[in-house]
Amino acid sequence: MKKNIILSLGGWLLSASLAFGQANIIPAKAQSAPVIITGATIHVGNGRVINNGYIAFDKGKITAVGEGSAPAMAGAITVNASGKQVYPGFICPVTTLGLIEFESVRATSDETETGDLNPNVRSLVAYNTDSKVIPTVRSNGVLLAQPTPEGGTISGQSSVMMLEGWNWEDAAYKKDMAIHMTWPVVRNRGRRGGFNIPGAANQPSPAEIAQKAIDDINSLFAQAKAYNETRQPAMNLKLEAMRGLFNGSKKLFVNADGAREIVQAVNFGKKFGVQTVIVGGKDSYLVADVLRDNQVPVILRETQTLPDKDEDDVYLPYKLPHLLQEAGVLYGLTGIGFWRQRNLPFEAGQAVGYGLTKEQALSMITQNNAKILGIDKTTGTLETGKDANLFISAGDALDMITLNVENAYIMGKAINLDNLHKQLYRKFSEKYGLKADVK
Numbered sequence: 001m002k003k004n005i006i007l008s009l010g011g012w013l014l015s016a017s018l019a020f021g022q023a024n025i026i027p028a029k030a031q032s033a034p035v036i037i038t039g040a041t042i043h044v045g046n047g048r049v050i051n052n053g054y055i056a057f058d059k060g061k062i063t064a065v066g067e068g069s070a071p072a073m074a075g076a077i078t079v080n081a082s083g084k085q086v087y088p089g090f091i092c093p094v095t096t097l098g099l100i101e102f103e104s105v106r107a108t109s110d111e112t113e114t115g116d117l118n119p120n121v122r123s124l125v126a127y128n129t130d131s132k133v134i135p136t137v138r139s140n141g142v143l144l145a146q147p148t149p150e151g152g153t154i155s156g157q158s159s160v161m162m163l164e165g166w167n168w169e170d171a172a173y174k175k176d177m178a179i180h181m182t183w184p185v186v187r188n189r190g191r192r193g194g195f196n197i198p199g200a201a202n203q204p205s206p207a208e209i210a211q212k213a214i215d216d217i218n219s220l221f222a223q224a225k226a227y228n229e230t231r232q233p234a235m236n237l238k239l240e241a242m243r244g245l246f247n248g249s250k251k252l253f254v255n256a257d258g259a260r261e262i263v264q265a266v267n268f269g270k271k272f273g274v275q276t277v278i279v280g281g282k283d284s285y286l287v288a289d290v291l292r293d294n295q296v297p298v299i300l301r302e303t304q305t306l307p308d309k310d311e312d313d314v315y316l317p318y319k320l321p322h323l324l325q326e327a328g329v330l331y332g333l334t335g336i337g338f339w340r341q342r343n344l345p346f347e348a349g350q351a352v353g354y355g356l357t358k359e360q361a362l363s364m365i366t367q368n369n370a371k372i373l374g375i376d377k378t379t380g381t382l383e384t385g386k387d388a389n390l391f392i393s394a395g396d397a398l399d400m401i402t403l404n405v406e407n408a409y410i411m412g413k414a415i416n417l418d419n420l421h422k423q424l425y426r427k428f429s430e431k432y433g434l435k436a437d438v439k
Contacts, residue, residue: 025135025419027166031412034058034073037392039082045366045381047359055086057388060412065382079392079407087362087397088382089143089389089410090344091160091369093299094180094253094279097338098127098134098147098161113149113156117220119179120241121156123149127168133339135419138163140342140403141391143410144173146373148180148253153213154220155180157241158253160373162389164410174375178277179245182255183265184213214264221272251275251374253299257308259283266296277372279334282308285320288327297330297372302340303347315354321364322355332369349398361398388412 035057042053042065054070056063064071070078113121127147137145143163149156157176165171186206204212224242244250254265257280269276278284281298284291291298300320307316324331333348335341348361356364370380379387388409395402408415422438429435 024423025416027129027164027170028410028413028415031058031060031388031409031414034063034076035079035388035409035412035414036070036073036076037079037081037086037407038070039080040084040086040392042086042382043088043359043362044383045088045363046383047363049359053086055382055390057409057412060388062382062384062386062388065384081392084406085393085395085397086382087141087391087393088366088380089391089408090141090365090397091332091373091375091380092137092142092145092334092341092344092365093332093369093373094148094158094301094334095145095338095341096147096150097137097145097163097341098129098131099123099149100338101128101131101133113151116152117154117216117238118149118152118156119154119220119224120237121149122159122176123147123156124159124161124168124172124175127159127161127171129165129167129171132420134163135417136339136421137342138408138415139405139417139419139422140345141393141397141405141408142341142344143389143391143408143415144375144379145341146178148178150180153182153184153217155182157250160375162410164413164415173379174373176241176244176250177374178251178253179242180253180255180279181217183261183268184210184217185258185261186210217268221268225272245272245274248275251277253277253279255279257282259286262287263290266290266294269296270294281331282317282320284329284331285323285327288324288329291324291329292327295330297332297368298324299332299334299369299372300324301334302336302343303333303350304343318350318354321351321361325356325360330368330371331364332372333364334369343400345398345403346400349396349400352398358396358398 038054040053042050042055050067053067055065056070144160146158146160148158158178159172159176160174161171162173224239225246227239228243228246245252252274256262256265256278262278276296278298280301284298303317305317335344344365348365351361352358367380370376379389382390391405391408394404394406397403408417425438
């Protein structure tokens with residue numbers, strides 16, 4: 001009885017914290033008037049920089065970008081951005097943002113499904129637009145993300161989401177555009193500290209376990225390909241979800257870090273004729289020619305880490321973007337988890353100290369990520385006809401000291417940049433009689 005009361009009280013407290021601790025942010029309304037931003041340094045996202053530039057957008061679409069005086073637009077709202085920087089909205093691929101709220105509370109984690117082969121699982125419907133983590137991420141210029149399921153060998157499908165909206169239907173930018181898989185890896189076991197592990201000799205070897213997993217994947221994909229090529233009397237949800245891999249509407253994102261696993265994944269994609277993207281790719285620089293020749297892009301995970309191997313250059317993770325740039329491989333960048341995605345621009349900026357130019361680093365998290373996700377025709381760069389996904393920063397957006405997002409727009413909608421962190425800062429500044437310099 002006492003245990004049940006404690007559990008019930010804990011659940012009530014959690015519900016109360018979610019209800020009353022939520023940042024009071026109302027989703028933006030659709031753009032109602034043209035907007036012209038003037039006098040800014042405009043970073044297009046494709047390497048081009050426009051000094052003393054202007055950018056205009058109406059009904060969610062960019063209508064003009066150039067240098068000097070902006071064209072007149074009846075009823076337009078003019079934003080003076082003299083001395084400031086305008087950037088395309090950053091894009092964060094392969095993240096659990098919007099799927100996890102508290103890592104230690106199972107009820108708020110919706111990134112993993114039971115089972116090993118789940119191509120039919122959709123992260124789209126689990127995306128939580130009310131997450132109080134999301135505003136803290138978009139306050140650093142991240143305006144689009146790809147919430148991605150995890151777990152198992154085939155985790156499920158992901159969609160590109162806008163970090164703005166009342167519900168997942170509002171926030172969806174490109175639905176069910178990828179299926180995610182983790183390539184099996186041979187993990188050594190058997191002896192530890194000079195002693196045999198009991199029962200290890202009677203168990204399948206690591207190589208046998210990995211090969212069994214690869215065989216299962218091959219079998220599933222063979223079934224899915226046959227399913228796609230013939231008319232079926234009944235729908236198979238798993239095979240139906242994979243149909244897009246064979247008609248080109250979906251990509252296969254494969255988690256693979258080792259050189260051998262990367263090559264195996266590339267060959268697997270060629271075998272079944274699917275568009276493949278490598279996620280992680282720690283050893284991608286060792287097989288860059290294979291990636292380049294097969295036009296397989298790489299989404300690098302966080303660079304602010306140490307290399308896996310003791311013999312590797314300690315700065316290898318920082319240098320990896322430059323190595324792929326020099327090799328002619330299309331590459332993008334993501335971070336780890338969900339709330340740490342707010343550091344995405346700073347990880348990109350750090351690559352500038354290890355070979356990339358500032359504009360190449362910017363392209364890594366704008367244009368390149370957009371190309372890999374298949375949304376580059378509508379976003380990723382500031383060009384006429386594309387969606388107005390952009391923000392104004394008082395300083396360099398790739399520098400954690402100077403980044404200060406003052407205005408942000410998603411599909412032309414002016415986004416509320418408040419968040420729970422800012423609210424707490426203002427609250428306690430008031431308590432201690434300090435000047436709050438955060439709006």
